[in-house]
Each structure stands twice: as structure tokens, then as C-alpha cells.
Amino acid sequence: AQTVTQSQPEMSVQEAETVTLSCTYDTSESDYYLFWYKQPPSRQMILVIRQEAYKQQNATENRFSVNFQKAAKSFSLKISDSQLGDAAMYFCAAYAGGTSYGKLTFGQGTILTVHP
Amino acid sequence: DAGVIQSPRHEVTEMGQEVTLRCKPISGHNSLFWYRQTMMRGLELLIYFNNNVPIDDSGMPEDRFSAKMPNASFSTLKIQPSEPRDSAVYFCASSLNRDRGGGYTFGSGTRLTVV
Numbered sequence: 753a754q755t756v757t758q759s760q761p762e763m764s765v766q767e768a769e770t771v772t773l774s775c776t777y778d779t780s781e782s783d784y785y786l787f788w789y790k791q792p793p794s795r796q797m798i799l800v801i802r803q804e805a806y807k808q809q810n811a812t813e814n815r816f817s818v819n820f821q822k823a824a825k826s827f828s829l830k831i832s833d834s835q836l837g838d839a840a841m842y843f844c845a846a847y848a849g850g851t852s853y854g855k856l857t858f859g860q861g862t863i864l865t866v867h868p
Numbered sequence: 869d870a871g872v873i874q875s876p877r878h879e880v881t882e883m884g885q886e887v888t889l890r891c892k893p894i895s896g897h898n899s900l901f902w903y904r905q906t907m908m909r910g911l912e913l914l915i916y917f918n919n920n921v922p923i924d925d926s927g928m929p930e931d932r933f934s935a936k937m938p939n940a941s942f943s944t945l946k947i948q949p950s951e952p953r954d955s956a957v958y959f960c961a962s963s964l965n966r967d968r969g970g971g972y973t974f975g976s977g978t979r980l981t982v983v
Binding site for chain 2: 794795796797799843855856857858859860861
């Protein structure tokens with residue numbers, strides 16, 4: 753079983769600045785994957801970034817990057833040069849399971865507000 | 869592909885009525901998941917299927933909830949009888965197992981209101 757905790761219910765940032773969203777997780781699996789999903793007001797769930805636990809290098813997708821601290825079981829998301837379109841609910845998620853089947857467990861979510 | 873299709877998009881029903889939510893996964897995906905989203909509890913996994921077989925239904929809140937997947941292209945989540953505390957957004961998602969979580973495609977969700 754795995755748990756995912758997001759301790760920041762809400763965050764805000766000025767447009768063009770940088771913000772970091774926090775996430776901690778716990779899992780008994782040795783092979784797992786971590787994700788950040790974005791949910792704008794449209795309700796659609798959008799994959800932002802993915803990190804394989806066996807990789808030491810932090811994942812990066814354009815303005816989005818993660819700080820993966822495996823020993824501390826921490827997985828934060830950094831958004832650089834924030835844009836108004838980044839305003840959304842962000843979910844951290846953990847996946848454990850092989851190629852047969854597995855499941856995503858989500859954190860509580862962080863509402864991000866971007867101020868112009 | 870049109871993505872994961874859920875219906876209805878909105879549902880308002882009276883307490884005690886039966887509610888059926890529907891999901892059509894992406895063709896070729898072999899796992900299907902039902903999640904419930906509320907402000908208090910966030911996104912909870914209710915049940916998931918692999919190759920049409922229920923694998924884990926430990927998240928189903930109580931016997932009033934049931935889910936079926938009669939074939940690879942259709943699943944239902946039924947609540948009978950419904951209660952006001954069932955009000956939430958219900959998401960269906962599908963994936964290819966080999967994509968290990970990163971390949972989840974979510975539907976647009978059904979917003980259920982029980983009055």
C-alpha cells in the first residue's frame with residue numbers, strides 16, 4: 753500500500769515567478785513511479801511530469817521540474833516563470849505495480865493561484 | 869480516439885434513487901479505474917479492473933456501491949440507494965498496464981448531486 757501527502761492546501765504565486773509545491777509519500781514497493789497531475793477548472797486531469805524511482809536524475813518538462821529526494825520520500829514540483837494558465841489544482845500521485853497491473857494513489861491536492 | 873467517455877456529465881437525483889454512471893475506456897487499454905473526488909477526501913480510488921476483472925474494490929465505500937465491466941469497452945458504477953453524502957465528482961480512467969501510471973487517461977467526470 754502507498755500513501756501520498758500534500759501539506760499545502762493552497763499556494764499562490766506572482767506571474768513570472770517561481771513556486772514549489774510539496775509532496776511526501778510512503779510505499780513499501782521498491783519499484784514505483786511518481787507523478788504530478790494538473791486539474792484546471794475544466795476538471796480534466798492532465799499529466800504534468802513523471803519520475804521513475806530508480807532514476808536519480810530529477811525529471812524536467814519545460815518550466816516544470818521536480819526535486820526527488822528518495823531517502824526522505826519527498827517529491828516536490830517547481831514551476832518556473834509561472835503563467836496565468838498554470839492556475840489549477842495540482843495532485844501528487846504514486847504508482848506501484850508491475851506491468852501486470854497497479855494503481856495510482858493521489859494526494860489531497862494543492863490549489864495554485866497565479867496573480868497577474 | 870475520442871478519449872475516455874463518461875456519461876452523464878452532470879446528474880442530480882433525489883435521495884434513495886438509483887444512480888448509474890457510465891464509462892467507455894480508450895480502445896486497447898486493459899485497465900479501468902473509478903475514482904471519486906470530494907473536497908474533504910480528495911481523489912479516492914473506488915475500484916479497478918484489469919482485463920475486465922475486478923482486481924481491488926477495497927475503496928468502495930459500502931454495499932450501496934457496485935461496479936461492473938461486462939466487456940472491454942464499457943463499465944458502470946451504480947449507487948443504490950443514493951444518499952446526499954455520495955455527492956461528488958466521479959472519474960473513470962483507463963490505461964495500458966505497461967505505461968505504469970503515466971499512461972492514465974481520465975474522462976471528464978460525472979458531477980453527482982444527491983438532494
